[in-house]
Amino acid sequence: MQFSYEVKDSYAEVKSVGRLNMVAAPKLREVVNEVVAGGSSRVVVNLAETDFMDSSGLGALIGCLKAARQAGGDLRISGVQPQVKMVLELTNMDRVLTSYTSAEEAFGDD
């Protein structure tokens, strides 16, 4: 698992590559906390290259969403792959998170 981020004009994009599982979950939280602490509270987690996610990974996303919201921003996800989509549906998490097709589109509306 590998995370990288890039601060753009109106949001920061965190790229997650590989397996977002229980081992990677704490790392994701760290990265997003760093981004938010750095002043970008509008975060897109780009999952286009995340081929596997488990419930711990999803749990970490919720933790990050909370951190971003508390900083006055938001956290969104984009580029969801079929396995990740299945996990979102299985846990009803698709009721909470909208998946956008691309990182650019995620904050397209505001």
Place this chain on the structure above:
Amino acid sequence: MTRFWTRLLVVLTVILGVNYVAWRWMASLNWDAWWIAVPLVIAETYSLIDVMLFGLTVWNLKIRKPPPAPPETATVDVFITTYNEPLDLVMTTALAAKDIRWPHSTWILDDGDRPEMRQLAESNGVGYVTRGADWTPDMPRHAKAGNLNNALMVTSGEYLLILDADQIPEPDILDKTLGYFNDDRVALVQTPQYFINVPADDPLGSQAPLFYGPIQQGKDGWNAAFFCGSNAILRREALMQLGLVGYVKATEKSVRRALAASRSAIKKARRSEEARNPLVEQMLNQVEAATETAQTELEAGASLSEITYRVRRKVDEAVRTLVAADFSALQADLEEIAAMELAHVGESGVTTVASDAVDRMSGRDWSPLGALESVHAVLDAISVERTDEAQPIMPLATISVTEDMATAMRIHSLGWKSVYHHEILANGLAPEDLKTMLTQRLRWAQGTMQVLLRENPLVQPRLSWGQRLMYFSTMWSYLSGFAAVVYFAAPIIYLTLGILPVSSLSWDFFIRFIPFMVVNQLLFVVAGHGIPTWRGQQYSLALFPTWIKACTTAARNVWFGRPLGFAVTPKARQSGGPSWSLIRPQIIVAVLLAVALVVGVARLLTGLSEPLGTLVNVAWVAFDLVVLSVLVKAVLYKGFVPEGAGPEDVGPERPEERNADAV
């Protein structure tokens, strides 16, 4: 072969039991004494259902073969939960846990946040976890469930072995259990809880051989083996999934509730003084429009994060507009004050202006926002952050003081499997005095009733009927206190007043009752393989005040939000002499039973009572007294003395443990 005999006895018990109880309802009630006749037949019906549920449990008894070898890559976190147990007790368990052979990380989950504990853990190379910064004092802590939920967020093993602070694990506990998880639908493996500080006659009924035996094996047969809080291995994925599903449910519920509450808050705000300010009115309109849009989007199935984000944005905008307007009003005020000040100074040379200006400012609607605090509070609740909990994801259930049962039921509801592994792989310590034992039993019973009242297993849509009845069976057994009262009262009433709840003690009664009782007892013997079950039977009747208190306090807690009001389990064996006051209701009952014996015999001798009725009721009283006699032993029990050792005056505590049905 045993399976055949067990099933045969179950069938016979059901047939003979229904035969007896049906006859009791239809042909034997003494309606002249309905006030005891009806309670008695209800109590008997209760007991029949209890036995039938036991029969259903052992019908599918599952004897498992050892599991296959686990994959070598399986990663495990061993959690030792503690709150205030003595440090050496925790360390003994921690060091034994460290010595477990399968590669793992050992963690002490110290809810007491004790620096000495941390130091001991660190110097022994054991992980140490305490509540994180999110657990602020205003957040509910959820006791052991909260402790585990906190630790789940900072660890990453695939599997979790959970141990109470006094449950010393065997080195091979993981080698023998991890293999069950090769079936990737298995979420839980429970092993027995066994206590090493209990004498052979078990005066406090600590061992639960029937539960950690035929009952768990039977539940296992229905894919309903229970999670009992300790000595169990759980799959992290299942717990996290539970946490996510719970999060979504809680969030949707809170958003709906907050939207509804905001409507009434806005309505109320409109009637307030401040709403006459056109700016405030305008803001209220905007906020109302935002919540209405949110409601529509919610019904249309939009995602909760989008909905809440938009509401927040719109409200923030409305507030900004208002504040900006307020500032320009302030600006105007300041200019006005400046003008007045000049005027005043001009007249008298004394600056009396300040107080005048303050009055004027206080008199007007200085901060319209302040007046709308209630609206604001409600709007804050339209969020996905689960602001009423320390962390959004709470995998272990927090609806009950016995988080284990509620968690297991939810795991089963999600379609996961559980396993009961019938082999002692950890050695624990049981309470060594009656008071601690009573507190512990009360808590288990309260927790079980909370689950029944909050998430009745019979109506959980995704459980199979077998699973529903297995959970219900345990809950049902905790209602025994009410039946016990009737079983004590009926013979007293006959012996002292001559009132018989049965229309006649004739051949009809014995021919139905005796065969039922005989097969019933046989069923226990065969299903239990001769396990001593008498202690459990005694306590299920003798602790009737505890069971009744558990039912009433849990009902008040769930329905009226009242605290359960139980004392924290005492830290060590209670010192001082025998505490007879703990069993005052039982002493009163025993005295009444004894008096009834004397009166009954006197009535027989004076010809006021029948010989047969007296004989049956005297036998019944004798049985009741033998049942209650267990408490004498319990009160006088001075703690465990290992063979060949001196007396041990301070027994270790065990605050968070559960082991049995009140069978």
